[in-house]
Amino acid sequence: MNYFTSTLAIVSKDVRSELRTRYAMNALLMFVVTSVATILFALREDEVSTEVLSGMFWVIIFFTTMSGLSRIFVSEEERGTTMTLQLVASPSVVYFGKLIFNCGLTLLLSLAVTVLYLIAFPSFIVKSIDIFLITIFLGSIGFAAVATIMAAIIAKAQAKGTLYAVLSFPILIPLLITVMKATVYALDGELFSAALGEFQILISYLMIMIAGSYLLFDYVWKE
Amino acid sequence: MRFIKYLSIAFITFVIIAGIATPMVLQPQSLFEFPIIPGLEDKARNIFFHVPMAWTSVLAFLFALYYGFKYLRTKDFDYDIKSVSAAGLGMMFCLLAAVTGSIWAKFNWGSFWNWDPRETSIFILLMIYGVYFALRSALGSDEVRARLSAVYAILAGLTAPFFILIMPRIVGGLHPGVKGDTSGSIPVAQLHMPLNMFCVFFAGLMGFSLLFIWLLNVRIRAARVEHQLSKKESLR
Numbered sequence: 001m002n003y004f005t006s007t008l009a010i011v012s013k014d015v016r017s018e019l020r021t022r023y024a025m026n027a028l029l030m031f032v033v034t035s036v037a038t039i040l041f042a043l044r045e046d047e048v049s050t051e052v053l054s055g056m057f058w059v060i061i062f063f064t065t066m067s068g069l070s071r072i073f074v075s076e077e078e079r080g081t082t083m084t085l086q087l088v089a090s091p092s093v094v095y096f097g098k099l100i101f102n103c104g105l106t107l108l109l110s111l112a113v114t115v116l117y118l119i120a121f122p123s124f125i126v127k128s129i130d131i132f133l134i135t136i137f138l139g140s141i142g143f144a145a146v147a148t149i150m151a152a153i154i155a156k157a158q159a160k161g162t163l164y165a166v167l168s169f170p171i172l173i174p175l176l177i178t179v180m181k182a183t184v185y186a187l188d189g190e191l192f193s194a195a196l197g198e199f200q201i202l203i204s205y206l207m208i209m210i211a212g213s214y215l216l217f218d219y220v221w222k223e
Numbered sequence: 224m225r226f227i228k229y230l231s232i233a234f235i236t237f238v239i240i241a242g243i244a245t246p247m248v249l250q251p252q253s254l255f256e257f258p259i260i261p262g263l264e265d266k267a268r269n270i271f272f273h274v275p276m277a278w279t280s281v282l283a284f285l286f287a288l289y290y291g292f293k294y295l296r297t298k299d300f301d302y303d304i305k306s307v308s309a310a311g312l313g314m315m316f317c318l319l320a321a322v323t324g325s326i327w328a329k330f331n332w333g334s335f336w337n338w339d340p341r342e343t344s345i346f347i348l349l350m351i352y353g354v355y356f357a358l359r360s361a362l363g364s365d366e367v368r369a370r371l372s373a374v375y376a377i378l379a380g381l382t383a384p385f386f387i388l389i390m391p392r393i394v395g396g397l398h399p400g401v402k403g404d405t406s407g408s409i410p411v412a413q414l415h416m417p418l419n420m421f422c423v424f425f426a427g428l429m430g431f432s433l434l435f436i437w438l439l440n441v442r443i444r445a446a447r448v449e450h451q452l453s454k455k456e457s458l459r
Binding site for chain 1: 295343347350351354357358361362363367370371373374375377378379381382384385386390
């Protein structure tokens with residue numbers, strides 16, 4: 001098998017095991033619903049500014065991904081299949097397979113949050129759809145990139161759940177600040193060119209994070 | 224190392240005496256007078272301590288990063304000892320910089336914490352140090368701990384350009400050298416400091432860096448002994 005097909009094999013293996021149990025999907029969707037409902041209770045009657053709405057939007061995505069995305073490596077460790085995976089595939093193949101799976105999961109979650117937001121908040125109107133979609137796309141991939149390498153690190157540690165969000169937070173801050181700002185642009189109906197600087201930051205962040213994780217993954221993965 | 228120790232003591236003593244005792248006047252005539260900077264006045268003296276501390280905490284992070292990188296390349300456990308010693312000192316200097324900066328901010332900008340970009344970045348640096356030690360304590364064996372904490376330090380270091388170069392310029396804030404800073408009333412950013420002030424400032428940078436190197440050396444030696452003892456303990 002060449003590099004590309006073996007990466008796809010890892011992805012399809014994860015998708016299939018996910019579809020069989022639906023563990024992550026169900027739990028994460030319920031997590032999204034819970035957090036949107038909590039925010040609704042707090043802000044029911046208020047006229048909220050776009051800054052607050054976009055901030056809350058990404059806070060939900062942050063905590064949802066931080067509660068579920070570590071499973072990708074933790075489950076391998078729990079089932080004792082890490083060794084097998086180490087035998088059958090090279091580290092970078094495993095990394096990219098897991099990254100693609102996490103990207104898909106995060107994109108789905110962001111979409112779910114968007115839909116819920118559109119229903120729940122009348123003041124959440126996306127005026128520049130192009131900025132919004134690109135922000136969601138780049139932001140989700142950025143979240144997935146950081147979440148994947150952190151999951152690989154955390155799978156070896158004790159107190160996995162608590163440490164995972166804490167570990168990812170300092171690294172995710174540049175991303176969080178930028179996507180929040182870009183989402184405010186989208187809600188305020190700015191022109192596409194206004195958000196161009198934010199997209200440049202997002203793309204450079206993505207490239208740095210994925211390249212760095214790719215280079216360092218060998219050291220995390222191999223015993 | 225003894226030479227470095229005495230040199231750092233000499234530099235810091237000089238900074239304390241010269242930085243605090245030199246009078247500030249409107250029109251400095253001699254070498255022993257600093258100009259008054261409007262809006263800062265005597266509070267400007269903090270620059271001789273606050274900036275070197277912040278600089279040393281970044282320097283310590285770079286040391287921890289470099290030794291972590293060396294550990295991954297060589298798997299020599301001594302590098303992990305060096306890396307963690309540098310990180311511990313960096314955390315101390317980072318705390319000192321945050322405290323001195325926040326006291327300065329209270330009297331100059333009105334509140335202890337303003338989320339200005341540089342304050343955000345020192346907060347992140349503090350968080351990275353904290354998380355680094357939290358991660359280390361959650362990892363079981365020595366080898367795994369050394370390997371994964373080195374990886375984490377390098378990953379955290381990768382995001383540094385965003386805080387140092389990009390964020391202060393797009394967000395805008397209170398420190399000199401940020402977006403929209405045209406006044407130039409604070410001379411540090413453009414290094415328009417008068418020569419005598421710059422000498423004291425530079426002595427502060429040197430003094431604190433050398434203090435760090437000396438403390439690092441002491442800590443590394445102590446950690447080595449501790450490691451040897453724990454190895455002997457486990458053999459018994």
